[in-house]
Every structure is written in C-alpha cells, then in structure tokens.
Amino acid sequence: MTMRTDVRYGFIYKPLLFLICLVPVAWVLAGIGNALAITHLPVPGLGADPVRRMLGIFGHSALNLLLITLCVSPLRQLTGNAQLLRLRRMLGVFACCYALLHFLAYVGPFQGFDAHAIAADIYKRPYITLGFTALLMLLALAITSTNGWMRRLGRRWQQLHRLVYVIIVLGVWHYWWQVKKDIREPLLYASVTALLLGWRWWRRRARRARSATSNYALPTAPERT
Amino acid sequence: MPRPSLPYIPPSEITAERHFQVRRELLAGALGLAGAALLPGRAVGTAAAPALAPLHFTRNARYRVADPLNSYEEITTYNNFYEFGVDKTDPAANSDSLRTRPWTLSIAGEAEVTGTFHLEDILRQHPLEERIYRHRCVEAWSMVIPWVGFPLADLLKRFRPTSSAKFVEFTTLLDPRQMPGQRSGLLDWPYREGLRIDEAMHPLALMVVGVYGRELPNQNGAPLRVHLPWKYGFKSGKSIVRIRFTARRPLTSWPAAFPGEYGFYANVNPRVDHPRWSQATERRIGASLFGQRRPTEMFNGYGEQVAELYRGLDLRSNF
Numbered sequence: 001m002t003m004r005t006d007v008r009y010g011f012i013y014k015p016l017l018f019l020i021c022l023v024p025v026a027w028v029l030a031g032i033g034n035a036l037a038i039t040h041l042p043v044p045g046l047g048a049d050p051v052r053r054m055l056g057i058f059g060h061s062a063l064n065l066l067l068i069t070l071c072v073s074p075l076r077q078l079t080g081n082a083q084l085l086r087l088r089r090m091l092g093v094f095a096c097c098y099a100l101l102h103f104l105a106y107v108g109p110f111q112g113f114d115a116h117a118i119a120a121d122i123y124k125r126p127y128i129t130l131g132f133t134a135l136l137m138l139l140a141l142a143i144t145s146t147n148g149w150m151r152r153l154g155r156r157w158q159q160l161h162r163l164v165y166v167i168i169v170l171g172v173w174h175y176w177w178q179v180k181k182d183i184r185e186p187l188l189y190a191s192v193t194a195l196l197l198g199w200r201w202w203r204r205r206a207r208r209a210r211s212a213t214s215n216y217a218l219p220t221a222p223e224r225t
Numbered sequence: 226m227p228r229p230s231l232p233y234i235p236p237s238e239i240t241a242e243r244h245f246q247v248r249r250e251l252l253a254g255a256l257g258l259a260g261a262a263l264l265p266g267r268a269v270g271t272a273a274a275p276a277l278a279p280l281h282f283t284r285n286a287r288y289r290v291a292d293p294l295n296s297y298e299e300i301t302t303y304n305n306f307y308e309f310g311v312d313k314t315d316p317a318a319n320s321d322s323l324r325t326r327p328w329t330l331s332i333a334g335e336a337e338v339t340g341t342f343h344l345e346d347i348l349r350q351h352p353l354e355e356r357i358y359r360h361r362c363v364e365a366w367s368m369v370i371p372w373v374g375f376p377l378a379d380l381l382k383r384f385r386p387t388s389s390a391k392f393v394e395f396t397t398l399l400d401p402r403q404m405p406g407q408r409s410g411l412l413d414w415p416y417r418e419g420l421r422i423d424e425a426m427h428p429l430a431l432m433v434v435g436v437y438g439r440e441l442p443n444q445n446g447a448p449l450r451v452h453l454p455w456k457y458g459f460k461s462g463k464s465i466v467r468i469r470f471t472a473r474r475p476l477t478s479w480p481a482a483f484p485g486e487y488g489f490y491a492n493v494n495p496r497v498d499h500p501r502w503s504q505a506t507e508r509r510i511g512a513s514l515f516g517q518r519r520p521t522e523m524f525n526g527y528g529e530q531v532a533e534l535y536r537g538l539d540l541r542s543n544f
Contacts, residue, residue: 048303112518
C-alpha cells in the first residue's frame with residue numbers, strides 16, 4: 001500500500017527538506033559556539049576570519065537555494081511530477097532567509113552597525129546596491145508567498161513572482177562584482193543561471209511556435225494580455 | 226659558474242658571542258610570549274607551532290604596537306598568496322610543495338655587486354630583530370604581527386646600488402610544480418613588486434625571515450619576504466628569488482592586471498577608496514564578533530616616519 005501523497009509530502013519530504021535547509025545556519029552557529037568555547041561540536045571551523053566565512057556561507061546558501069528553486073519547474077516538466085511544486089515555496093522562503101542573514105552578518109559583524117558606512121556602501125558601491133536591491137525584491141516575494149496573498153493578488157501574483165528571474169541575475173552579478181580576480185566560481189553560478197533561464201526562454205518560444213501553427217487556420221482573436 | 230663573493234663585512238658587524246647568548250635568552254622569552262600579561266585574552270598558539278626552527282633575534286623596542294598580537298594560527302592560516310590558491314586558507318593547505326632549501330637570491334641591475342647568492346650566506350651577515358608591525362591588506366582587513374627580520378636597507382646597501390638605481394624590483398619564485406596556483410592565469414607570473422629606492426631604504430622596510438620567533442612558514446612567504454607596514458599587503462613580495470635595481474619604475478603585478486584598482490604606491494590611505502570598497506575603515510582579524518571595525522590610519526599609522534617620502538606627491542592620483 002502506498003502512502004497518500006499529502007502524507008508523504010507533509011510528514012516526510014517537507015520536514016526533511018526543512019532540516020536540510022537549516023544545515024548552513026546550524027554550521028555557522030556551531031562554528032561560532034566552538035570559537036567562543038561555548039560548544040564543542042564536531043563541525044569544520046570557520047577559520048581565522050569567521051565573519052567573512054559567515055558572509056560567504058549565508059550568501060552562497062541564498063544563491064544555491066534560489067537556483068534550486070528555479071530547478072523545480074524544469075524538473076517537473078522533465079519528470080512529469082507536478083507534486084514537486086509543493087516544495088518550491090519552502091525553498092524560496094529559505095533562500096530569502098539566507099539572503100537576510102547574509103545582510104545581517106554584513107550589518108553587524110562586518111560593518112559593526114555603522115549606519116553611515118552601510119548607507120554609503122549601498123549608495124556608492126554598485127555590487128552592494130545590486131545585492132540590496134535583490135534582497136528587497138526577495139523579501140517582497142517571501143512576504144507574498146502565503147496562500148492568503150496568492151488569493152488576494154490573483155493573476156498578478158504570478159507576474160510579481162517572475163521577479164525571481166531578476167533577483168537571481170542581480171544576486172549572481174553581486175557575487176561576480178566583488179571577487180578580486182578569480183571569477184571561476186561566479187562564472188559557474190552565472191552558467192547555471194543562464195541554463196535555467198535559457199530553458200524557460202526556449203520552452204516559451206517552442207510553445208508560442210506551436211500555438212502559432214495550430215492557430216493558423218482559425219479566425220484571429222484579439223490577443224489577451 | 227663561479228659565485229661572486231659577498232661584500233666584506235667588518236668583524237664589528239658580526240654578532241659577538243655574548244650577544245648571541247642574550248638572544249638565546251630573548252628567544253626563550255619570545256616563546257613564553259603567550260604570557261597572559263602581555264597578550265590578554267589571546268592564545269598565541271606556540272604550543273601547536275610546527276617544527277620550524279627557532280631563530281636567534283633581539284627584540285626591537287622601537288617597533289611595537291599597543292594592540293594585541295594576532296595569534297600564530299590567524300597569521301598562518303589567513304593568507305593571500307595566490308601562488309598557492311585564491312582562498313585565504315589555500316596557502317596553508319597547499320604550500321607544503323615549496324622547497325625553501327637550498328634557496329638562492331639573484332641580484333641584478335644597477336648595482337656594483339650583482340650575481341647569485343646562497344641565502345644562508347646572506348642571512349649569516351644580518352643580525353635578526355623582532356618588530357611588531359601592523360599589517361593592512363588592500364581588502365580592508367588588518368592584523369598585528371611579530372615579524373623577525375632585518376632592515377631591507379642593510380641588505381640592499383651590500384650590493385652598492387649605483388646612482389642610476391631609482392627603483393628596486395622584487396620577484397617571487399616561478400615554479401608551477403612548487404607553486405600550483407601558478408598553473409592558473411590569474412596573474413602574469415612570476416609575481417613582481419617594486420619600490421622607489423628611497424622607500425626601500427627606509428628604516429621601516431623590513432626583510433622578513435620569521436614570525437613569532439621561528440622561521441617563516443611557507444604560506445607566509447618563506448624563506449624571504451619583505452614587509453612594508455605603511456603600504457597595502459600586496460606590496461610586500463614573498464618567497465623572493467630576485468632583487469633588481471632599475472632606473473625606471475618596474476611594472477608590478479597587480480597594477481599590470483588592474484591598473485584602475487591597484488596602484489604602484491599602494492600607501493595605506495583612508496581617504497582614497499578602492500573603486501569597489503571603502504578604505505576608510507578596516508576589520509581587525511581575530512577581534513570579537515562585533516568589534517572588528519576600526520578606522521584606518523593614514524600610512525597605517527606610520528605617517529610620522531614615512532610621510533616625508535611623499536611630500537609634494539598627489540596621493541590621490543598616485544594611489
């Protein structure tokens with residue numbers, strides 16, 4: 001006998017995914033705890049510069065989760081498993097949480113809560129402007145990710161949430177712009193982003209081409225937007 | 226090939242036995258540096274220090290810093306040394322392949338004495354001293370480091386640079402087998418750095434052979450590196466194999482790769498930002514989680530000693 005899909009997702013897959021998504025923040029907390037000799041957990045240390053490391057872990061986690069979120073639709077289309085969509089909201093909200101943690105690590109440990117320096121950075125440094133813009137957009141999407149907001153926004157909900165494509169581009173750009181010289185890793189992120197956005201563009205084009213041919217003999221209706 | 230001999234050193238310059246003994250005692254003192262009185266709240270990490278030979282040195286009281294020292298672990302696991310990889314932890318992980326013995330140093334260019342010398346022949350002639358210097362990276366982080374070395378000027382003078390020697394160029398070892406990072410095209414290897422001759426002759430410019438009383442670990446630029454505490458860290462060439470006196474300003478590695486971001490002078494200057502980040506403040510590595518940010522000082526706090534070198538020079542365009 002197979003378990004019902006609702007039960008499988010609600011009691012197994014989702015809690016499991018939730019725990020996996022907590023791993024980076026748990027690692028950072030354990031690393032700080034170890035460094036302060038409060039905890040003695042067997043985790044890889046955060047090294048001589050835990051602040052920079054923390055920024056990196058949170059930033060990478062946000063980008064990784066955004067890219068995984070963007071993998072859900074292609075995977076559903078490739079496997080035909082529509083249930084995968086049930087996991088997407090959690091992935092997206094976690095991506096936002098890590099982006100927020102990345103920002104808070106920057107505000108507190110990295111900048112020492114210096115409001116003037118932070119404002120100057122956001123205003124003057126293009127890569128920080130990009131990252132901050134992406135964070136604000138991501139927060140808007142996380143806030144409107146609830147069922148209530150989906151109902152309230154109706155059709156516009158999907159339009160709004162297409163912002164995720166802008167966010168991932170800004171996020172990868174933000175990363176690219178701050179490395180000193182070695183762009184191999186940002187390039188990898190950019191390639192995966194290009195692949196995921198390219199897939200969507202290609203499918204959209206193919207779909208339009210299909211509907212154009214099938215509509216060939218039909219009387220033309222005013223295009224709906 | 227006959228090796229040119231080093232210039233004659235009067236016996237008075239050679240360390241007397243009694244000083245030698247004093248140094249041994251000082252060394253014992255240095256290893257006891259972990260004393261809580263000297264370094265409140267900081268572990269020095271000498272217990273975990275690798276089997277690097279202890280050095281004989283005196284402590285130069287003129288070059289001290291009020292701030293606590295960074296730990297041995299911080300100094301030796303957080304490095305920018307792209308010859309071993311671009312991550313801060315890469316040099317400590319990947320530099321075992323560097324062989325620092327035997328090591329030769331070539332002297333070339335506008336000097337009366339040029340040629341290739343064995344490092345130990347050179348080092349024999351320089352009494353070592355410990356100097357505690359602030360180290361400021363162009364990436365806006367800093368450390369406080371107890372280097373062991375000798376004045377760069379003492380070394381350079383031995384080769385009697387001629388009047389046409391206006392600049393000095395330092396070249397790092399080029400050997401991708403020993404330095405795996407050189408297999409990537411990140412920079413135009415070998416790494417080259419340079420100074421105006423008066424900067425190089427300044428008493429603050431230090432030829433470094435050790436840290437925390439012991440020989441330099443490979444990741445810190447063994448066996449021979451310079452340290453220029455009033456300049457951003459990238460000016461301090463590591464694992465140096467060649468020193469060349471030149472009449473014209475040498476093209477150095479970072480300005481060659483990114484002329485808009487890194488300059489030849491690279492003096493620490495809180496008023497001249499890097500195009501992508503502010504230099505007004507810096508993070509002191511190892512300070513508490515929320516207390517790392519501190520204002521950056523002009524010339525990294527060494528203005529009293531070095532500002533004279535740059536009188537009349539526009540430090541904004543000559544960044």
